[in-house]
Amino acid sequence: MSSARKLLYPFSLLYGGVMQLRNELYDRGIFSSKEYEVPVIAVGNLSVGGTGKSPMVEYLISLLKDNYRVATLSRGYKRSSSGFLLLNGNEPAAEAGDEPLQFKSKFPEIMVAVDESRQHGIQELLIQAAPPDVIILDDAFQHRKVTAGLYILLTPYGNLYSDDLVLPAGNLREPKWGAKRADLVVVTKCPAKISSEAKQKIRARLKLQPGQELFFSSISYSEEIFGRKEVLPLKELQKRHFTLVTGIANPQPLVGYLKQHSLKFDHKAFPDHHNFTASEIKELRSKGLLLTTEKDYMRLKNDIPEEDLFYLPITTQIVDGKKVFEKAILDFAQKK
Structure with a gap:
């Protein structure tokens, strides 16, 4: 300390x-x-x-x-909306929260909801036509x-x-x-x-x-990186310089993993759950190839050309x- x-x-x-x-x-x-x-x-x-x-x-x-029938319920940290929201997967991350949107994108068959009141959120889930x-x-x-x-x-x-x-x-x-x-x-x-x-x-x-x-x-960590329309082997990045973009609490394990693969990159680190400003998006668009986390991808995918943005999944x-x-x-x- x-x-x-x-x-x-x-x-x-x-x-x-x-x-x-x-x-x-x-x-x-x-x-x-x-x-x-x-x-x-x-x-x-x-x-x-x-x-x-x-x-x-x-x-x-x-x-x-x-x-x-599985449902997840989060508060939707830093989201712009309020109250109960049952995601369909097409919401912007700023409205739904990055992590709930990540769950819905990866598991579209489940129910994903956000509500700052967990009691109210559960009540709303239980009155759905097919409750969890x-x-x-x-x-x-x-x-x-x-x-x-x-x-x-x-x-x-x-x-x-x-x-x-x-x-x-x-x-x-x-x-x-x-x-x-x-x-x-x-x-x-x-x-x-x-x-x-x-x-x-x-x-x-x-x-x-x-x-x-x-x-x-x-x-x-995955051995592949994922874009909107393309999946590439991680080792493909050994041939290209890229910028790592992170808005997570501790990016050092990810940085270490990429360095273990002898990858050369710049690192732009932002606070956890960071909502990117227009000027930050403009700067990132000028960087060319971007690699990010799955959570950050949810916040960037609508603002960065799809051929320039990839994420590296992780599993427990x-x-x-x-x-x-x-x-x-x-x-x-x-x-x-």
């Missing part, structure tokens, strides 16, 4: 105390929370920044979509007005919640003991060949509660215990 952030520690104690009081009021039933007949899975984290929520939501969609069998709440671990039936808590390998502090001195949205609400804890962005010793050390540091299950996952892989993890999800989906 930097010296400047250490000075903010008293404010962290205050903020953490407020969040803890809020959680206790929900736990005691003083603040009301609504449960639903339909299975609701909440995916989230304790910290701000990227923990791999979108790849995990896509993993769950892939697991469930062939046997259940399972609802996945994206980034909803702190949303206590809805009681999910299954909570999946993500924490990144290089920045475990157990080693962090509450905002503003640290990056936690709530005190670390909020993790007790989780049913499944997933350490994300692990090395693909994480050792048994490393896993044991992490388990000891997280201090899980009885009944909580721990899993480890890694991010897998459960390092071990995949069958146990998937069984927990499928067993829950079958409960109601």
